[in-house]
Amino acid sequence: MTRYATGRLASQMEVKRFLDANPIFAKSRTTKLHQSRIADLFSRPIYAGYLSHENWGLNLIPAKHEPLISYETFLAIQKRGAITAYAPTRKDLNEDFPLRGFVTCGHCDKPMTACWSKGRSAKYPYYLCDTKGCVDYRKSIRREKIEGDFETLLGELVPSANLFAMAFDMFRDIWNTRLESSEEEKRSMQRQLTQMDRKSTLLLDKLIDTNSSTVIAAYENKLREMEEQKTFLTEKISKCGQPLAPFEQVYRTAFEFLANPSKLWASERYEDKRAVLKLVFAQRLPYTRNEGYRTSKTSLPFKALEGLHLGKLEMVPPHGFEPRTY
Ligand SMILES: [Zn+2]
Structure with a gap:
């Protein structure tokens, strides 16, 4: 829920998908969470560990149970709910193509686009250059190929002592x-x-x-x-003053990432994959069909350090790349 409050997940439906995908929630429920249940979850202060009952004149007395979300998060959610009316979401196409917008065409240097292309009996995922006049205009590259090459490149990154x-x-x-x-x-x-x-x-x-x-x-x-x-x-x-995790744990996680960014890329989560792109690479990567990536590898590991500056430190708790507060 903290993710929803910070605007990371744009709508309640996305929160639902996020919860559905999470094993902790799946374990306690045989069926998927219902949309109304999510809305309910967001509108009741008791989930933030506070009791509120107008008729009894009770207002925000800390309840005697462990809060599911913090009061701060609760307020942020209420605020969001008030501003953005519920809008139905569709599955974001980007999630199928984590490299979209990041990989550029090796000929014209414009970011590549991606799509599902209909075959006779199934749909196939492709990346392609969509710039008119480019020699590679609309010439598609199989997702498997371009993402596979990326994994190879990532695996070759070795940071120095x-x-x-x-x-x-x-x-x-x-x-x-x-x-x-x-x-x-x-x-x-x-x-x-x-x-x-x-x-x-x-x-x-x-x-x-x-x-x-x-x-x-x-x-x-x-x-x-x-x-x-x-x-x-x-x-x-x-x-205040309580770090999300002990220092050793935080830096161990960060160092594991520095030593092996491929591990995070292997995550199922789209956000994790995008975090790898942001932290490891200083700029977009050009890719040429039938040739592969063009890049100066020496500058790459240092970008990882830059990305781990101040504000980003919170992104490195023990379980992965984002604090999980649900
Ligand atoms: Zn092009």
Whole structure:
């Protein structure tokens, strides 16, 4: 669900597909998750570990069970739901062609396109150049061939010992900087929380003094809003300074990737494959029909390092390339 909140998965249907594809969810359910069930999942704060019951005057009391999603995620989902109306999704064609848009035509240097082509009894996947005037215009290349060549290329990437030493130093620096800045962030949020406590006490005093029902309602609304913000902050504070995984684990995972990017490419997930492209290659790869890839291999391993800069560090938890918080 965290993925949905961050906009990674564009719609509830995609979330459904994601859950369906995940063994953890498949195990507990014999049938696939129903769409309405997903919508239900997203609209109830109890899934974020909070109880909310208007009629009883209860509002966002932390429930006594492990939250399925964080309150932060819950709010983000509510916001998304409010903005984007439900639109039916179709299976994205791109997922069948992970190299689409990345591999360019060796003749004209424009990104290749891809398609399923109808044969007599079945459909076949192809990549092709779609630039009019190019000598390879509409001349198709079997997906198996172009992706197979890519796997070979990837398998040949061997990072140097020097690269590993550099990567280790970088990781340690990044890690330390992160810890320091998260401590600072935590202190700042604690100050905000104290301020809010003070404000809501003041508001409560005013509420007691007033007799007008409209004013009371307005105060109550404001108070509820503040309680929500406080819940949000409290949760953020509690998570602050807790790394997603221990340092050794994170760098081991990253180093395994540096040593062998082919492993991640072998993943079933489209996102994993695209991550490999982004992390390993500095630019698009030209491919010529009947010849193969044209590339200067020496520059490649260093691109992997660049991609592992600050913001991307969170992408390397133990299970794979994205934090799994469901
Ligand atoms: Zn071309």
